[in-house]
Amino acid sequence: MSKNVLTIRNLSVNYQTDQGTLQAMRNVNIDVPKGSIVGVVGESGCGKSTLISTIIRLLATNADIPNGEVDFEGRDILTLSEDEMRKLRGDRLSIVFQDPMSSLNPVLTIGKQMTDIQYRDKKTMAQKRQRSINMLESVGIPDPASRLNQYPHEFSGGMRQRIAIAMALQAEPSLLIADEPTTALDATLEVQIIHLLKQLQSTIGCSVLFISHHLGVIAELCDYVVVIYAGEVVEEGTVSDVFKRPQHPYTEKLLECDPANIAQKTRELPTIPGNVPDLVSLPSGCIFKDRCHTKIDRCDNERPQRIDAADKHYVSCHLRSPQ
Amino acid sequence: MSVLEVNDLRVRFRVQSPLQALVRGNADPFIDAVRQVSFSIEEGKTFTLVGESGSGKSTLALAVARLLPSAEGSIKFNGSEVTSMSDSELMDYRKQISMMWQNPVGSLSPRMKVGSLITEPYKIHGLNDRDRKAEGRRLLEMVGLPAHFSQRYPHQLSGGQARRVGVARALALSPKLIIADEPTAGLDVSVQGEILNLLNKVQDDLGVSMFVITHNLNVVRHISDHTAIMYLGRFLEIGPTDTLFAEPKHPYTSALLAANPEPDPDALREQLELKGEVPSLLNRPSGCEFHTRCPFVQSQCKDALPELAGEESHHYRCYFPIAE
Structure with missing residues (x-):
């Protein structure tokens, strides 16, 4: 247990909507071992954002959590008081959001924002400022001392994301959540940011929960990967296991669909036919059955259990389970 | 036969008012968003434009559609000059x-239903002789x-479905050329394939030419015949897609190809990582504009802009092209 920074067990999240109860996440298990980078991959609407909001306890007001626990450094986040949670956020637990423009305050200088978030430390302003300068330097921003006096709009997109990362890591958290931090960036910048994250992670020694829908980025950066489909974890394991020997048909298809995996030039790219099921009226049995190319009778009625396909490689599929 | 021929196109934006420019002594208060751009699109072929944000891709597309005026150069569509067209001629041009x-x-207008949205082009161009309902059904079936x-209303559509409606609307007037700005941006990989297949199918069935803008190189390989790499408003390399991918000559092209993380954890990538970011258009670097980020920069690069060199259809703007 103590080897994990974050352990999510049997977590479900529902949203109350006009159409009825939307079961956004169902019985999710995720482990983030100390000092490792765990990638969460899934398509839009699969519950990636719900997962993050649950961990940082910022769920919408119409959400409720019927069951499950989120164990962070030995404490169940879901049972903490609002005060205790506040102490955790930005200190032990921090986050880098997708859009660096909207996560920085446009009317305050970078320096003001970076010293403000050190409100917990009993240090002089000069010391706090020095720390911000050091942090900016470590994320590769040239001439950090003078740039502290600039506003977010004076930085380019890549720079802003570097600043957001610097701010998130300033308190040396034990867990950094990165919510698609490279989606808004160009390809050449994306590579820079990934390398920066990896390098900072190894110096600080924190764990990272990296959310993305970009398979290439996950393969490049992460140690473990969790594949989510329509609110359920369908497969998890080390990156090389999952990418080399995918066990779940969804993972298989997802990898097949990525144009980067198709070496031969083709006019007919593979797709996954069908749509994500309606999470208000859940189908019985396997969640992926309607789009699965290897569906068997058992998939219709029986929900597949999480099984051990290989060492630390879990999959939820009837095809892999012994009868 | 080329459908579209663009020669030496230049698009400028004013960044200071005449008075500001006078006060600050700025003789040239413009930025060049597109500069010295030449290319042609053959009938039934796809031309792709690749570049980072701010490189002028969308500006070029808008200039080709004549939604932005160009400062210099010519745009020929089926042999007729677009830059000097009158308003009524432009209306006819935009039909095609x-x-x-x-x-x-x-x-998509949030207050209109899909049926009205995809048949609106008929209304705009005064084609009242058609049964719009039947046309709507035909277009929906096509996509x-x-x-x-x-x-349905636009908010009831998923991202992929909204794209399909966009394709249907683009096809309404049986155009000769479709300009697609980032057709797969924001789509999941499984849906992205569907849209690209649809575009390919439409092209095979109708023989329409396409001008596709994207920054996803993985996509380019499967849909395009010719590709141009744009940087700070200029083409750095242009040529047949296969050649460009197999033997990139410009360091920027090869860096873009290398910057594409492969979904293979053991992949040994060619490490050609670019430093820094795209310079500002307000402050163009001297000489070769890529020299500030180029890993192979030499003193010659900082002095004069290299001319487009190369043989046959493959051209590049570099003094020291990558040797095979």
Whole structure:
């Protein structure tokens, strides 16, 4: 247990909507071992954002959590008081959001924002400022001392994301959540940011929960990967296991669909036919059955259990389970 | 036969008012968003434009559709000059080209149903002799959406469905050229394939030419015949897609190819990582504009802009092209 920074067990999240109860996440298990980078991959609407909001306890007001626990450094986040949670956020637990423009305050200088978030430390302003300068330097921003006096709009997109990362890591958290931090960036910048994250992670020694829908980025950066489909974890394991020997048909298809995996030039790219099921009226049995190319009778009625396909490689599929 | 021929195109934007420029002593208060751009699109072929944000891709597309004025150069569509067209001629020109916008939902009016949205081009161009309902059904079928979708509003569509509606609307007037700005941006990989297959199918069936803008190189390989790499408003390399991928000559092209993380954890990538970011258009670097980020920069690069060199259809703007 103590080897994990974050352990999510049997977590479900529902949203109350006009159409009825939307079961956004169902019985999710995720482990983030100390000092490792765990990638969460899934398509839009699969519950990636719900997962993050649950961990940082910022769920919408119409959400409720019927069951499950989120164990962070030995404490169940879901049972903490609002005060205790506040102490955790930005200190032990921090986050880098997708859009660096909207996560920085446009009317305050970078320096003001970076010293403000050190409100917990009993240090002089000069010391706090020095720390911000050091942090900016470590994320590769040239001439950090003078740039502290600039506003977010004076930085380019890549720079802003570097600043957001610097701010998130300033308190040396034990867990950094990165919510698609490279989606808004160009390809050449994306590579820079990934390398920066990896390098900072190894110096600080924190764990990272990296959310993305970009398979290439996950393969490049992460140690473990969790594949989510329509609110359920369908497969998890080390990156090389999952990418080399995918066990779940969804993972298989997802990898097949990525144009980067198709070496031969083709006019007919593979797709996954069908749509994500309606999470208000859940189908019985396997969640992926309607789009699965290897569906068997058992998939219709029986929900597949999480099984051990290989060492630390879990999959939820009837095809892999012994009868 | 080329459908579209662009020669030496230049698009400028004013960044200071005449008075400001006078006060600050700025003789040239403009930025060049597109500069010295030449290319042609053959009938039934796809031309792709690749570049980072701010490189002038969308500006070029808008200039080709004549939604932005150009400062210099010529745009020839089926032999007739677009830059000197009158308003009524432009109306006719725009009947033959159509745009697919970058934001699929944002480009659909939220108050109109899909059926009206995809048949609106008939109304705009005064084609009242057609049964719009029947046309709507035909277009929806063409892009693989069920007929009852004509009763839906844009907010009831998923990202992929909204793209399909965008394609249907672009096809309404049977254009000769479709300009697609980032047709797969914001789509999941499984849906992205569907849209690209649809575009390919439309092209095979109707023989329409396409001008596709993207920054996803993985996509380019499967849809395009010719590709140009744009940087700070200029083409750094242009040529047949296969050649460009197999033997990139410009360091920027090869860096872009290397910057594409492969979904293979053991992949040994060619490490050609670019430093820094795209310079500002307000402050163009001297000489070769890529020299500030180029890993192979030499003193010659900082002095004069290299001319487009190369043989046959493959051209590049570099003094020290990558040797095979």
